Amino acid sequence: MPRRALYLLPLLLFAVIAGYFLWGLASDRNPNLVPSALIDKPAPAFDLPPLEGLDRPGLATADLQNGEVALVNFFASWCLPCRAEHPLLMDLAESGGVRVLGIAYRDKPEDARRWLGQYGNPYERVGVDDRGRTSIDFGVSGVPETFVIDRGGRIRYQHIGPLMASDIEDKIVPLIESLSE
Amino acid sequence: MSPRRGLRPSLAILALVLGLLAPAGASAVLPDEVLDDPVLEGRARDLSQLIRCLVCQNESIDTSNADLARELRILVRERLTAGDSDQEVLDFLVARYGDFVLLRPRMTPGNYLLWFGPAALLLAGLAGVVLYFRRRRSSAVDGLSAEEEARVARLIGQDPDAE
Numbered sequence: 644m645p646r647r648a649l650y651l652l653p654l655l656l657f658a659v660i661a662g663y664f665l666w667g668l669a670s671d672r673n674p675n676l677v678p679s680a681l682i683d684k685p686a687p688a689f690d691l692p693p694l695e696g697l698d699r700p701g702l703a704t705a706d707l708q709n710g711e712v713a714l715v716n717f718f719a720s721w722c723l724p725c726r727a728e729h730p731l732l733m734d735l736a737e738s739g740g741v742r743v744l745g746i747a748y749r750d751k752p753e754d755a756r757r758w759l760g761q762y763g764n765p766y767e768r769v770g771v772d773d774r775g776r777t778s779i780d781f782g783v784s785g786v787p788e789t790f791v792i793d794r795g796g797r798i799r800y801q802h803i804g805p806l807m808a809s810d811i812e813d814k815i816v817p818l819i820e821s822l823s824e
Numbered sequence: 825m826s827p828r829r830g831l832r833p834s835l836a837i838l839a840l841v842l843g844l845l846a847p848a849g850a851s852a853v854l855p856d857e858v859l860d861d862p863v864l865e866g867r868a869r870d871l872s873q874l875i876r877c878l879v880c881q882n883e884s885i886d887t888s889n890a891d892l893a894r895e896l897r898i899l900v901r902e903r904l905t906a907g908d909s910d911q912e913v914l915d916f917l918v919a920r921y922g923d924f925v926l927l928r929p930r931m932t933p934g935n936y937l938l939w940f941g942p943a944a945l946l947l948a949g950l951a952g953v954v955l956y957f958r959r960r961r962s963s964a965v966d967g968l969s970a971e972e973e974a975r976v977a978r979l980i981g982q983d984p985d986a987e
Contacts, residue, residue: 680922749891775895782920784878784892 679801680782686715686796687780691770695752697759702744702770708796712822713742714815715790716766717778719750720758722786724805729762731806736765741819745769748778748786791815793822852889859901868901871910875900875917876927884927 666672681687686707693701707713716732718725736743745766747755752771759769772778781790784803791800800818802810851869859865872886879890885897896917903913917925929935968976 678922678924680918680920775892776899779892779895779899779920782922784921 679798681798682801684798686790686792686798687777689770689777689780691746691772691777694747694755694759694769694771696756697764697769699764699766699769702746702768704796706744706768707792710794711742712794712819713744713792714819715744715746715781715792717746717748717772717781717783717786717788719748719786720754721750722748725787726762728787728805728807729765731808731811732765733763735811735815736767740816740823742767746777747771748783749773749775789815791818791822850887852887852893853897854894857894857897857901859905861905864901864904867910868897868904871900871904871913872897874914874927876925878921878925 686704688704690703691701693699702715707715714732714735718729732743735741743765745768747769749772755769755771759766770777775783781788781798782801787805789802789806790798793799799822800814802815806815853869853872859868869886873884875885875896877883877885877888877890877893877896879892880888883893885893885900900913903916904910908916914926923930923932923935929938931939
């Protein structure tokens with residue numbers, strides 16, 4: 644009997660490997676997703692200047708530590724997916740459930756300003772990260788990316804890529820609600 | 825035989841040698857990024873080849889033209905100039921982007937399967953082959969017994985004692 648069980652070993656190995664490949668092919672898996680290293684860590688230290696000509700202040704670490712839940716969104720005027728998620732951020736800002744803060748990633752101030760003028764400004768504060776150093780400290784690999792910061796200034800969630808309505812409903816809003824309690 | 829044909833093998837060898845000596849991938853390092861200190865620059869180049877560009881994910885920051893890769897190359901050089909060890913530079917990036925930023929996985933318990941898995945599978949396969957041949961040899965028969973000889977003879981219609 645043990646000898647016969649040994650013959651099943653290759654089959655078992657095959658099943659394990661095939662299962663792994665199937666998982667890799669799963670349609671809802673995004674191989675470009677980079678697992679986040681900063682979850683539950685304090686937001687990095689930064690102090691970004693405001694966007695010239697915009698009537699909103701700049702953004703610094705201290706703004707994330709004032710006891711309120713915040714959404715930090717990295718955007719750029721040259722980024723098409725940012726344009727796609729923009730109306731959702733406008734809705735979120737209007738709902739008043741969370742402070743929406745923006746960081747302009749490697750953008751020309753006049754372009755970012757024109758973009759916000761054209762499509763609306765959901766951001767309470769906008770920091771300008773012209774070389775992308777603060778973005779590197781946040782582990783941002785491209786725009787758009789969105790972070791949920793808890794009341795103590797810790798990063799609780801990192802969303803890579805454009806937000807979809809389902810992301811807001813299923814993840815962002817429930818998380819903000821639970822963090823605001 | 826024409827002289828042209830005689831030249832060919834040496835040309836082929838020259839091409840091969842040149843090809844092998846050439847760097848595997850062209851570097852994307854721009855002149856304004858290069859450090860004055862050749863030792864530091866050498867370390868920066870070696871490190872850059874170990875760091876993944878997170879935009880074009882299977883390229884190192886040394887060969888990628890992405891803006892993020894350029895900024896990371898400059899960052900690596902800044903940290904080296906500030907006196908960081910190679911390991912400190914890598915740790916700095918891993919703290920932000922996770923292990924994914926390393927093109928050469930670290931030797932951590934979670935990565936043991938990755939590092940030793942293929943060798944373990946090869947050894948298991950070799951052990952299987954050795955066991956198989958050993959068993960086969962031990963069960964092999966030296967020759968036919970007298971009883972079997974008689975049976976063979978009977979089957980092919982010859983009586984060994986008849987002649």
